[in-house]
Amino acid sequence: MAAVGLAVMALAHWLSVDYFYFAAYTILQFIVLSTAWNILGGYCGYVNFGTAAFFALGAYSTVFWHKFFPMPIPVLIVLGAVVSGIVGLGMGYLTLRLRGAFFSIATLAMAVVFQTLVVNWDFVGGSRGAYIIHPENSEFAGISVHYIEYLFMLMLALALIALVTARTIERSQLGYGFATIRDDELAAEACGVPTLRLKLIATTLSGAFMGMAGAPFPYYIGYLQPQSAFALDYAVNSIAMPMIGGTQTWVGPLIGAIVLGSAQQYATVTISSAANLLIVGLMLVAFVIIAPNGLLGLFEQIRARKKP
Amino acid sequence: MTALLHVDNISKRFGGFVALDGIDLEVEPGERVGLIGPNGSGKSTLVNCICGTLQNETGSVHFDGRTMDGLAAHERTHRGLARSFQLPRPFHSMSLADNLRIPLLYTVHARSGPLRSAADIETRCGELLKMVGLDNKARRRPRDLTQVEMRKLELARAMAAEPKLLIADESMAGLSHSEIEDILTLLKQLSERGITIILIEHIMSAVMSFSQRLAVLVSGKKIADGKPEDVVRDPEVVRAYLGQ
DSSP states (O other): OHHHHHHHHHHHHHHOOHHHHHHHHHHHHHHHHHHHHHHHHTSSOOOOOOHHHHHHHHHHHHHHHHHHSOOOHHHHHHHHHHHHHHHHHHHHHHHTTSOHHHHHHHHHHHHHHHHHHHHTOGGGTGGGOEEOOOOSEEEETTEEEEHHHHHHHHHHHHHHHHHHHHHHHHTSHHHHHHHHHHHOHHHHHHTTOOHHHHHHHHHHHHHHHHHHHHTTHHHHHSEEOHHHHTOHHHHHHHHHHHHHHOSSSTHHHHHHHHHHHHHHHHHHHHTOTTHHHHHHHHHHHHHHHHOTTHHHHHHHHHHHHHOO | OOOSEEEEEEEEEETTEEEEEEEEEEEOTTOEEEEEOOTTSSHHHHHHHHHTSSOOSEEEEEETTEEOTTOOHHHHHHHTEEEEOSSOOOOTTSOHHHHHHHHIIIIIHHHHOSOOOHHHHHHHHHHHHHHTTOGGGTTSOGGGSOHHHHHHHHHHHHHHTOOSEEEEESTTTTOOHHHHHHHHHHHHHHHHTTOEEEEEOSOHHHHHHHOSEEEEEETTEEEEEEOHHHHTTOHHHHHHHHOO
16 A cells, blocks of 8 residues: 555656646545544444534644644644544544434534634634645655645555554454444444444544544645635535445545545536535435445445356 | 342333333353243343343342443443343344354453454354354355344354353244244253353243243233242233233
8 A cells, every 4th residue: 555655656746747736635635534434434334424523623723733833744633633533532422322313413513513613713713714824845855845745745644544544443353343333233232342432432533534634734725714624525525435435445435535536626627616516416316326335335246246 | 059140129110111120030050041921021121131231220230249230231241141132133244253253352352361363263153153053154144044043143142252141032033843943952052051041932832841940020020930830820920921
């Protein structure tokens, strides 16, 4: 996987087109978000509508530290992850006794609460938003690189970390435990699985990765306002991408994010940026009808049919 | 006298409905106890209170010399209490072998430390499936199973946790005569290995041939407890089952 990462990086550097970085950054960001969502939504079966809140908390943690005590972005990413991870743990503690739609509604409500808090907090810009001026170039391993290239490399690293974590979980005892929660919590408890503890691990991990994805965002966008950080796009996309790719393995969110993310970037350039959510909506409806288990499920079905 | 399971004055109500009303029950190590009662008499509620799925309002449960009060269901499983569900609840997205892997990973590991290697777990899953005669379906999913196979999987999964006490909640309901014999043979084998078993069942022939002792619940109260042949002649039990 690291080799693939290096190859993408080399290709990008060789192409050296700024737009490529901007587009690829967005897709990578969605790889992180959808992988993070899938840890709770796909593995454990708890549908989280509050992705935007965790993402925005990561972003606003960066804005806060940028004003309070500036630090390098990698440190800010860790701090964003810590903030969102703690909020994830808290949310889990308060809401995980709810099941199904009730849990989802609670996460949605939480996103609204945090947006209201940020809008009314002047230090981080309130409803006016906050400007983050970043330098033109940045040092990376002793070489001066364009800033967007630096951000792109950071996000690539985050995507790799998220994917490796998801893959490791899937093949571990933790992954089996998560799957029992998705299938039947009562039976899981009867088999000795500490379901509440595992769910808290899942919400914390999931939240932390979303915060990680959000932390570099203010530097990417330059001007952060609550509407863009808490945008509906994040919640919808991070659900749609794993659904389209397949929720049972780490590959699903990756495929979904690449397919849907690329389609959106293409639509933004050729049609209009407003076509984004329309595409997500149409694809989600299509997949729910045609391939409820995502692209991976569809492939498996075709393979099973070929084999008599 | 040291009972393995000691249920003391357990009560449970759902709103205004009293599901359990001061139940006492003692089970000795190695015993085979049958628990019977008409529909809605509180049998499953009692099981749920013993296993920690529901919290009882009064009374306490002692198991293996220690109190179980306040423990979550999974902690009780770690202490050596296993159950099968009335309606089988397999993990649908997993193969049969993986279904049995869960209690091995989470209960046997937690109890005796991570001693088992991946190969050991694999072997143990195979043994358990062989015990219930499902070894040729190890890679299949639960949805491919028949009703009786599903019950066997349920029992195998409870046994995978290596319990001291197994509570089998209506593991024979809806099965044919020969299938009931299958399950009974299986339960008797487990009993011979020294596992204490509480059998909850409607099918009287099965309960009578299996149990050394019989307890009867009616409307949340225990109305009889003793030798099976005495209990079924008890006038109160006859009245509860057949009416006046």
